[in-house]
Amino acid sequence: MKEELQVYDNVLQLIGNTPLIQLKKITQGIKGDIFAKVEGFNPGHSTKDRIALYIIEEAERKGILKPGDTIIETTSGNTGFSIAMVSIIKGYECILAVSSKSSNDKIDMLRTMGAKVYVCPANVAADDPRSYYQVAHRLHQEIKDSVYINQYFNELNMDAHFSSTGPEIWKQTEGKITHLIACSGTGGTISGTARYLKEQNPEVKVIGIDAYGSVLKKYHETREFDAEEIYPYRIEGLGKNLIPTATDFDAIDKFVKVTDEESAHTARELAKTEGLFVGYTSGAAMQGLKQLAHEGEFDENSKVVLIFPDHGSRYMSKIYNDKWMNEQGFFDTQNEAAAQEIEF
Ligand code: PMP
Numbered sequence: 591m592k593e594e595l596q597v598y599d600n601v602l603q604l605i606g607n608t609p610l611i612q613l614k615k616i617t618q619g620i621k622g623d624i625f626a627k628v629e630g631f632n633p634g635h636s637t638k639d640r641i642a643l644y645i646i647e648e649a650e651r652k653g654i655l656k657p658g659d660t661i662i663e664t665t666s667g668n669t670g671f672s673i674a675m676v677s678i679i680k681g682y683e684c685i686l687a688v689s690s691k692s693s694n695d696k697i698d699m700l701r702t703m704g705a706k707v708y709v710c711p712a713n714v715a716a717d718d719p720r721s722y723y724q725v726a727h728r729l730h731q732e733i734k735d736s737v738y739i740n741q742y743f744n745e746l747n748m749d750a751h752f753s754s755t756g757p758e759i760w761k762q763t764e765g766k767i768t769h770l771i772a773c774s775g776t777g778g779t780i781s782g783t784a785r786y787l788k789e790q791n792p793e794v795k796v797i798g799i800d801a802y803g804s805v806l807k808k809y810h811e812t813r814e815f816d817a818e819e820i821y822p823y824r825i826e827g828l829g830k831n832l833i834p835t836a837t838d839f840d841a842i843d844k845f846v847k848v849t850d851e852e853s854a855h856t857a858r859e860l861a862k863t864e865g866l867f868v869g870y871t872s873g874a875a876m877q878g879l880k881q882l883a884h885e886g887e888f889d890e891n892s893k894v895v896l897i898f899p900d901h902g903s904r905y906m907s908k909i910y911n912d913k914w915m916n917e918q919g920f921f922d923t924q925n926e927a928a929a930q931e932i933e934f
């Protein structure tokens with residue numbers, strides 16, 4: 591049992607200092623010690639709490655933000671929730687421009703957290719004035735005292751992880767980490783953490799997890815944007831159809847691609863073996879580790895840290911829903927879903 595009992599001034603004081611948990615069952619047969627940095631322990635249930643707090647406090651330090659001002663972002667996901675949470679405590683207005691593809695649950699959740707949500711049509715080009723990018727941009731120009739977080743193109747995203755996730759992992763592994771494995775979306779988590787760890791020990795190997803259907807791996811290898819790599823996939827938060835400037839590709843040694851199906855099954859396996867109820871991309875990171883182990887990446891001396899970006903509760907209607915899994919064709923026997931239903 592955890593021993594310290596503390597009283598906090600507000601929920602923001604609970605951001606960061608997330609646990610590093612050794613994985614001992616799902617890793618059987620894999621060489622080395624494997625640990626997960628479980629970011630679902632943040633109060634907003636994801637790693638995005640770190641960037642929301644850091645970017646907002648940087649703006650305060652620079653005198654750009656004062657109470658009552660407005661914070662704008664384009665997201666219905668974890669970042670939106672974290673910005674809304676920080677805004678409540680610090681007294682800012684929070685405006686989120688989201689795509690009409692976002693589920694009602696997500697929109698309700700953001701509104702519950704005090705955000706003003708603009709729902710923008712999903713089926714228009716990014717440069718269409720109705721798109722959520724353009725709406726956010728226009729609102730930022732119209733609202734005098736506003737800050738646009740712009741996580742894909744904001745270097746502070748990386749700095750947030752350089753100053754928190756990196757040092758925490760270094761301390762928690764007593765400087766013995768040999769590999770960092772993290773999903774790359776904006777790239778803030780992997781690049782910021784990698785920059786810190788490599789500053790301590792340039793030998794630390796950093797491996798990014800990318801999705802089939804995303805351009806990141808190919809860009810890393812060729813430094814060219816290849817539109818042919820792009821096609822739809824299901825994992826949310828991982829991979830991208832553009833090159834984010836919040837990613838430092840030089841800090842990453844290589845990328846591994848994972849499939850929607852294997853990542854979903856691996857996320858479910860994490861719950862069943864390790865008791866860790868984590869999000870889809872945590873399954874993707876674990877899946878990437880399995881593939882790397884298969885390729886002989888690790889030996890007995892490896893100390894591997896995986897980042898698990900968020901909590902499983904946000905995926906109840908997706909990977910943790912048998913009907914959804916079945917609809918995606920992810921249950922391949924006749925069929926696992928039915929087998930699960932008759933268990934009592
Ligand atoms: N997993 C999830 C669930 C996310 O929301 C994100 C953020 N897009 C990531 C992984 C990737 O993190 P980052 O943006 O820092 O690369």
